[in-house]
Amino acid sequence: MSTPDLNLLLTLDVLLGEGSVARAALRLNLSPSAMSRALSRLRQATGDPLLVRAGRGLVPTPRALELRQQVGPLVEQAQAALRPAEQIDLRQLVRTFTLRSRDGFVENFGPALVNRLRAEAPGVRVHFVPKLDRDSKPLREASVDLETAVIDADTSPELRTRALFRDRFIGVVRSDHPLSRGPVSLDHYLAGQHILVSHQGHDHSRMDDTLQALGRQRQIVTLVSGFSAALALARGSDLIALVPERHTSNLREGLHSFRLPVPLPELTISLLWHPRMEADPAHRWLRQCVHELCSDTTDTLPGGHHR
Template sequence: MQQSSDVAAPLPDMNLLPALDALLRAGSVAGAAAELNVSPSAMSRTLGRLRRVVGDPLLVPSGRGLTLTPRALAMQPRVQTALADAVAALRPPREMELATLQREFRIRTNDGVAMSLGAPLLELAAREAPGVRLRLLPEGDEDPADLRTHVDLDVGELPDPLPHDVRSSPLHEHHYVAVARADAEFASGPLTAVRFAALPHITVTRRGRTHSVVDERLAELGLRRDILATAPTYGAACFFALRTDALALVPSEVAIEASRVLPLAVLEIPLDLPTVATGQAWHVRVDTDPAHRWLRGALARVAAKVTPGEDAAPATP
């Protein structure tokens, strides 16, 4: 009965490849045996096996020695290439050269992380790995499974738990502050809880939700706030604050970056609010990849330098 063409033929013994390469280059059993440090009789037996596998005598008598058959001559460059490729595939990766690295990384994050870490990360990459290109993707309906295919790194507030095949590491923690236009009369000094609640607020939410831990802390003090507007991004909230007598609530490092270039005052929120942890997550497929390891390390170095309060001095309640 004829075997179905869908059934793959068994692989030949790949241990024969180094011997075949040596025989074709040496053109003799003795020469190949000496090169591979085996006895001539063992190499002669290997040649017999190769003849059966290949279906060609490969080496035939010629005068006092041997000569390659036309089939052996034709296959010699392919054998050399195949052996070199196999050896290269089984060797540990060579040390990565950042100066010549050509790579594109897709990083999914929110605009707050992009504002505070994006620019210094680009600066560091341009200095250490000028061939690297960063593609920052906006947050949406996040699915950690995307790390298995088209996202190289997730950065921000990570879900808990993560899938079993996703690795993560912490970057830093931040707290929330309020920003207001610098010439607002209430921006010159610390805020009290009463004053904080009395001012209109601008909050950031992608889904339009207005209730948060801020409202819970105010309720504990018998206070309520008025949310003037919600913004889809922290950058938009900062611009909203420039044209209103409102407080925009944003992460501390976002406030510091924004106040560098915009006439904004940074004010501490007079409530006991929890800090928020920022981390990075990646799939195990790139866990040992040298280029990806550099990216994770570069982001960690950048995040370690984010020190809210050094470059801007928010008022203390």
């Protein structure tokens, strides 16, 4: 059985609406002969004459009247499907999104995002899940809608990205730590004991590579998988944590933060999503919300002063 030509649906809808080959041809920018050929094909496809002559005009058959009730809504739905998505009614939107990120992101930006969603789209929920690796499979498989990351050579080129904010690493110690009493020199920094944050279990970081290039080394006494754990250890011990400043702003309350004696390159935290979600209006709105909430570039350690 041959596949029907769905283009004929539009032709049939116009023919039945106009009741005239000439008027239907004019409306579809076709010649009368081309429209007559289209009518012949429709008669063959449906097994019905559809329009028959009555005097000088054409009248629909019972089958044509039946089809007119069916074809009109079909054509309208098809045309709507092929138009760009219209602006959504956020108050009526009911949807759940999943956002994957490193620890610290939810603690720092989550409350503001949740409050904004509740105010603008009360039917929208967001699920925050931890980012344990850099695999983009969750985005490809749609188990995750958005995630945050630092773009590098390992980032899948198929993903869409948008920069959220720039961040930098800082040192953090408990409020009454010896390093909280003044500017931190490299010697003072290296005299302490350090916490290494390693998401992949590596025993060195960018700081260790930088120090090695200077012929120096820090003493790492413990390794953790996230920034929250590093700050918890720093809060209750003499250990020194190394964390991104903006990413951990709320987590560092009550702790002393300081500029590193050996500055590290800044990071750009970006938002990632799969291209199939690019034009989805609800997804696009959520991306804009996250960007606006994260794009504040306030320097929390201005002028070299310590927090």
